[in-house]
Amino acid sequence: MSDDSPPASTWRPLCHAIDVEVGVPVRVDREGLPALAVFHLEDGSFHVTSDVCTHGEASLSDGFVVGDEIECPWHSGRFCIRDGKATAAPAFEPIKVYPTRVVDGRVCIEVEPQASA
Numbered sequence: 001m002s003d004d005s006p007p008a009s010t011w012r013p014l015c016h017a018i019d020v021e022v023g024v025p026v027r028v029d030r031e032g033l034p035a036l037a038v039f040h041l042e043d044g045s046f047h048v049t050s051d052v053c054t055h056g057e058a059s060l061s062d063g064f065v066v067g068d069e070i071e072c073p074w075h076s077g078r079f080c081i082r083d084g085k086a087t088a089a090p091a092f093e094p095i096k097v098y099p100t101r102v103v104d105g106r107v108c109i110e111v112e113p114q115a116s117a
């Protein structure tokens, strides 16, 4: 068999799911990753986005969850937590969203494998 398949991605744990209350985002800082915001929505799903607003660099985890959107605490721009799209001005650029799943009670994101040193 040939081995030309792409390298497997890795799932990196960020925090315990039980520590993320519905509607209360949690900021996570991990070495080698940008600041992240972890969300637990009313439907039970978990999502991870960049924590930094694309308008003025506010910390979105200090903002307000409204349905499946996060409202920035500085100028009330909004983003869809599920896909990162900006949904209310003055935010226009999307935020990054990460493939997310819960493994053994921990919220994990899929990250690219490290380039071999």
Ligand code: FES
Pocket: 053, 054, 055, 056, 057, 058, 072, 073, 074, 075, 076, 077, 078, 089, 090, 091
């Ligand atoms: S810093 Fe977020 S809307 Fe301005």
